[in-house]
Amino acid sequence: MKISTSLIRAVIIIILLIIVISDFFYIKYLEKKMNNITILTSEEDSMLAVKVSSFKEPVVVFTADFIDKFYHYSSPFKDGMDFNELIKKYIRNRWSDHYGCVRGTRERKRIHEGIDLFVSENTPVYPLTNFGIVTEVSDNPHYLVQVQYKKPNGIIDSMKIEYGKTIRILYPEGIESIYTHLNEVFVELNQAVDRNTVVGLTGLTGNIRNSGKPSHLHLELRDSENRSFDPRNRLRFEQNSAANFIKHINIGEE
Ligand SMILES: [Zn+2]
Secondary structure: OOOOOHHHHHHHHHHHHHHHHHHHHOOOOOOOOHHOOOOEEOOOOEEEEEHHHHHOOOOEEEEEEEEHHHHHOOOOOOOOHHHHHHHHHHHOOOOOOOOEEEEOOOOEEEEEEOOEEEEOOOEEEEOOOOOEEEEEEEEEOOOOEEEEOOOOOEEEEEEEOOOOEEEEEEEOOOOOEEEEEEEEEEEOOOEEEEEOOEEEEEOOOHHHHHEEEEOOEEEEEOOOOOOEEEOOOOOOOOHHHHHHOOOOOOOOOO
16 A cells, blocks of 8 residues: 655644654643642741742752751661660760770860760671761771860860771761771772661771770761761751752762
8 A cells, every 4th residue: 555755744744743742731730740849948937938940050959858867877896776865775984985085195285076976896786767868987096186185275176086896877967977996897888878788897997006095986966067076956947058969979960
């Protein structure tokens, strides 16, 4: 059977028309969907409710579901404890194991920038939330980390402290945890980890032997400016911290 060229032409035109018309309605449908999204944000001190279409810059929105799943911090051990329970159970002496205790000598006074959690040697350690990225790792038992100290005249200077085998993990909020004195590290730089990843084993590396203390996990929390803070004080959500996190992940682009 012979099909005329004009019939083929007509069929192609009809198909193209169908594609153009359905695309048009699909775009309308997507626009309607986008316009149903309102984002709460802030400008200086006031809260703004904005439609997606009015943003000129790329915007990343964390849904409540995402925050529930990935922002909840808990114990680095597989015991399901929150931070308060953790401190109660594993801190031996509140005058020497807490954040902020004075360390060093009269010439080089510094503060303890983490908490010391006394668990048995070779206890597996996990990330603090359900998603993280390894931002620093050292398998060197004499690994040195730069810390600040105060001279007797009040001047702040920095020195190196032997942290031993160390892992640093960045969480979606922009907060990082540092685990030190580990016997083993099982992760690599830039590796994505979740709550089921055994990142290392607690141990006795670093300056622990000068401290006279038995094996423990030294746990530090740092904000997006690399300032340590007391794990008992959870930070409020910071836009900068989220931006710091986003720098480390690949966001798919069309
Ligand atoms: Zn410590």
